[in-house]
Amino acid sequence: xxxxxxxxxxxxxxxxxxxxxxxxxxxxxxxxxxxxxxxxxxxxxxxxxxxxxxxxxxxxxxxxxxxxxxxxxxxxxxxxxxxxxxxxxxxxxxxxxxxxxxxxxxxxxxxxxxxxxxxxxxxxxxxxxxxxxxxxxxxxxxxxxxxxxxxxxxxxxxx
Amino acid sequence: xxxxxxxxxxxxxxxxxxxxxxxxxxxxxxxxxxxxxxxxxxxxxxxxxxxxxxxxxxxxxxxxxxxxxxxxxxxxxxxxxxxxxxxxxxxxxxxxxxxxxxxxxxxxxxxxxxxxxxxxxxxxxxxxxxxxxxxxxxxxxxxxxxxxxxxxxxxxxxxxxxxxxxxxxxxxxxxxxxxxxxxxxxxxxxxxxxxxxxxxxxxxxxxxxxxxxxxxxxxxxxxxxxxxxxxxxxxxxxxxxxxxxxxxxxxxxxxxxxxxxxxxxxxxxxxxxxxxxx
Numbered sequence: 477x478x479x480x481x482x483x484x485x486x487x488x489x490x491x492x493x494x495x496x497x498x499x500x501x502x503x504x505x506x507x508x509x510x511x512x513x514x515x516x517x518x519x520x521x522x523x524x525x526x527x528x529x530x531x532x533x534x535x536x537x538x539x540x541x542x543x544x545x546x547x548x549x550x551x552x553x554x555x556x557x558x559x560x561x562x563x564x565x566x567x568x569x570x571x572x573x574x575x576x577x578x579x580x581x582x583x584x585x586x587x588x589x590x591x592x593x594x595x596x597x598x599x600x601x602x603x604x605x606x607x608x609x610x611x612x613x614x615x616x617x618x619x620x621x622x623x624x625x626x627x628x629x630x631x632x633x634x635x
Numbered sequence: 636x637x638x639x640x641x642x643x644x645x646x647x648x649x650x651x652x653x654x655x656x657x658x659x660x661x662x663x664x665x666x667x668x669x670x671x672x673x674x675x676x677x678x679x680x681x682x683x684x685x686x687x688x689x690x691x692x693x694x695x696x697x698x699x700x701x702x703x704x705x706x707x708x709x710x711x712x713x714x715x716x717x718x719x720x721x722x723x724x725x726x727x728x729x730x731x732x733x734x735x736x737x738x739x740x741x742x743x744x745x746x747x748x749x750x751x752x753x754x755x756x757x758x759x760x761x762x763x764x765x766x767x768x769x770x771x772x773x774x775x776x777x778x779x780x781x782x783x784x785x786x787x788x789x790x791x792x793x794x795x796x797x798x799x800x801x802x803x804x805x806x807x808x809x810x811x812x813x814x815x816x817x818x819x820x821x822x823x824x825x826x827x828x829x830x831x832x833x834x835x836x837x838x839x840x841x842x843x844x845x846x847x848x849x850x851x852x853x854x855x856x857x858x859x860x861x862x863x864x865x866x867x868x869x870x871x872x873x874x875x876x877x878x879x880x881x882x883x884x885x886x887x888x889x890x891x892x893x894x895x896x897x898x899x900x901x902x903x904x905x906x907x908x909x910x911x912x913x
Contacts, residue, residue, distance in 0.1 A: 491681060491685070492684070492688050494763060495685045495688040495692075495759075496688060498760055498761040498766075499688075499689050502761040502896070503766070505761060505763065505766060506766070511763075523645075524645045524649070525644070528645065528652055529648070529652070531652075532652045536656075536659075536673075537677060537681060539763075540674045540678045541681070541685075541762065541771070542762045542763040542764035542765065542768065543762060543764075543765075543768040543769045543807075543813060543815070544765075545660055545663050546659055546660070546662075546663040546673070546674045547657070547658075547660035547663060549763075549764065550655075550659065551653060551656035551657065551660070554652045554656060555649075558645070561645075562645075593660075597660065597664060600814065
């Protein structure tokens with residue numbers, strides 16, 4: 477029960493960020509997928525089970541607020557949540573630079589899966605938002621690694 | 636390396652969720668633009684959250700502007716007063732002119748009728764995957780909104796139409812810049828009729844105008860025809876920016892819509908559905 481509440485809280489966090497970002501400037505939603513960022517962050521902290529459930533919820537939420545095919549983002553984020561949780565449990569991906577590379581690879585992979593499914597199902601080229609979408613993995617990696625660095629700093633006891 | 640019991644459980648959950656998503660995709664694909672009940676439920680649950688977040692954000696921004704951003708307000712106020720004055724004059728002149736054409740009573744009736752059929756709404760969200768496809772507004776079924784009602788910007792230019800899902804207090808609007816949208820339009824000068832749809836990059840295209848059809852020029856205004864039985868005729872849509880004939884059967888007519896995405900804070904919903912008139 478506690479875990480479900482945590483997943484709901486994390487999903488809500490992603491949704492609030494998405495709503496705020498869209499209110500500030502819709503273009504920001506192309507260069508930063510807040511749902512992906514939240515899924516990666518919590519999956520790395522809490523493992524693949526949490527990641528896979530959070531990924532499915534966040535992905536379906538993203539799908540219901542867009543006019544694409546319902547389930548495409550759900551599937552890509554489910555895989556993202558699992559990969560982020562599983563790999564981070566097997567390898568140490570928390571040092572800053574490694575963290576950055578890891579999130580960048582995850583973001584690129586998720587975008588590739590989403591774009592592939594989108595193009596396959598809708599038989600259309602993906603909307604790149606004047607190529608801004610290609611910056612999405614980079615933005616996610618920069619912000620994600622900074623958030624982890626900040627969290628580490630806050631957690632480290634002061635001597 | 637064999638999987639531990641915990642890892643096996645995680646893989647089973649992953650497989651189940653992948654299967655669920657594939658199932659949802661396979662249900663959605665034949666439905667096209669229709670939405671599944673699952674989709675509608677998620678939208679109805681989360682759209683009030685979005686409304687609340689945007690309201691809090693707007694309140695903070697307004698407080699900031701009210702308390703800290705007062706510099707220049709006096710000048711702006713003076714300018715606005717001048718503008719209101721001139722607009723009043725213009726309005727008076729136009730009303731006087733109208734009186735030549737119609738009786739006073741008729742004009743008042745018309746104004747009252749227009750007020751009843753137009754509902755102002757605030758944009759509270761944008762499409763999560765492609766922001767040129769749809770927006771979310773803070774009006775829903777409780778305000779009398781139904782699918783296929785036309786939506787215009789504050790200057791009266793066409794923005795799109797209300798689509799499913801329509802929740803209690805929120806609704807989704809498909810923009811004319813969406814690739815899957817369709818509006819029957821006519822050009823103002825040469826009277827070229829075609830189907831306008833979006834290019835999902837902020838612009839639009841008129842489709843199915845054969846190259847042998849004469850006329851059509853850059854800068855020409857476009858209006859709705861009403862032939863699609865969705866949008867009332869005479870709403871301004873955009874202007875032609877380029878016409879290409881590259882040897883294919885149809886002309887490529889590029890259109891710049893009049894509504895500006897960056898200026899979409901407030902919109903007007905035309906509550907009288909054109910399709911109900913037939």
